[in-house]
Amino acid sequence: MINPFDDVYFMKKAFQEAEAAFEKGEVPVGAIVVVENRIIARGHNLTEQLIDVTAHAEMQAITAASNFLGGKYLQNCTLYVTLEPCQMCAGALYWSQISKIVYGARDMERGFIAMSSQLHPKTEVVGGVLEAEASEILKRFFIQKRNLN
Amino acid sequence: MINPFDDVYFMKKAFQEAEAAFEKGEVPVGAIVVVENRIIARGHNLTEQLIDVTAHAEMQAITAASNFLGGKYLQNCTLYVTLEPCQMCAGALYWSQISKIVYGARDMERGFIAMSSQLHPKTEVVGGVLEAEASEILKRFFIQKRNLN
Numbered sequence: 001m002i003n004p005f006d007d008v009y010f011m012k013k014a015f016q017e018a019e020a021a022f023e024k025g026e027v028p029v030g031a032i033v034v035v036e037n038r039i040i041a042r043g044h045n046l047t048e049q050l051i052d053v054t055a056h057a058e059m060q061a062i063t064a065a066s067n068f069l070g071g072k073y074l075q076n077c078t079l080y081v082t083l084e085p086c087q088m089c090a091g092a093l094y095w096s097q098i099s100k101i102v103y104g105a106r107d108m109e110r111g112f113i114a115m116s117s118q119l120h121p122k123t124e125v126v127g128g129v130l131e132a133e134a135s136e137i138l139k140r141f142f143i144q145k146r147n148l149n
Numbered sequence: 150m151i152n153p154f155d156d157v158y159f160m161k162k163a164f165q166e167a168e169a170a171f172e173k174g175e176v177p178v179g180a181i182v183v184v185e186n187r188i189i190a191r192g193h194n195l196t197e198q199l200i201d202v203t204a205h206a207e208m209q210a211i212t213a214a215s216n217f218l219g220g221k222y223l224q225n226c227t228l229y230v231t232l233e234p235c236q237m238c239a240g241a242l243y244w245s246q247i248s249k250i251v252y253g254a255r256d257m258e259r260g261f262i263a264m265s266s267q268l269h270p271k272t273e274v275v276g277g278v279l280e281a282e283a284s285e286i287l288k289r290f291f292i293q294k295r296n297l298n
Binding site for chain 2: 048051066070092094116
């Protein structure tokens with residue numbers, strides 16, 4: 001049987017969140033949390049609107065998922081995020097003991113790989129899902145921002 | 150002239166927050182943010198009560214300070230925290246570009262130094278202020294917790 005609920009499907013859902021951020025003038029990064037093919041949490045970057053550096057898409061998705069589950073550990077959960085998490089978000093994901101992280105584009109400067117942040121040993125990581133699309137929306141955002149200033 | 154507003158004075162204020170966490174059955178860590186000898190934000194660990202791994206003392210103090218200042222960058226601010234920040238909190242502090250971090254006890258396992266997290270190049274760090282007291286309240290908490298279980 002063909003399973004429509006693959007990583008690309010859920011990454012597209014995370015993309016909808018990134019697009020919502022773009023519309024608000026926020027750096028377009030979106031995230032969702034999935035358990036057994038069900039989306040239990042959504043988040044998009046809101047650092048400008050909330051005037052808060054901690055308001056990354058992943059942080060909001062982690063908080064929302066814990067709220068939904070009634071527990072602070074995200075075992076059996078997968079986070080889909082359009083951009084590789086930064087060290088703050090990697091640190092939060094470490095504490096959450098999340099089972100799997102799927103990200104889109106690499107962040108060669110501020111991503112957790114470049115910053116040598118540690119994820120939980122139980123966490124599986126998959127990168128590069130819809131990578132080109134994830135890079136493209138970020139490029140489009142920064143070009144538009146430059147042209148407006 | 151003798152200045153009563155030194156690092157020990159403000160660390161004691163952060164301690165009051167750690168004690169508030171202790172009273173709530175939370176791992177006792179407290180933080181405050183200070184600008185020109187004025188406390189503009191307070192926070193204590195609330196991960197159990199909020200069922201949220203992101204609810205560390207520092208994260209709440211950062212959000213509260215940004216809210217007070219109306220800006221997301223914490224330049225000219227000093228964070229006093231009773232325990233060395235973890236990689237999540239170090240990551241948030243990195244984004245905030247905070248001027249100075251003063252911590253009490255080292256966290257040899259999960260602290261940002263052991264985890265090789267990066268702070269902002271502009272951030273000055275002072276460790277070990279009221280270190281013995283900060284270790285003692287944590288030890289007391291974990292002994293009490295063990296005895297209750």
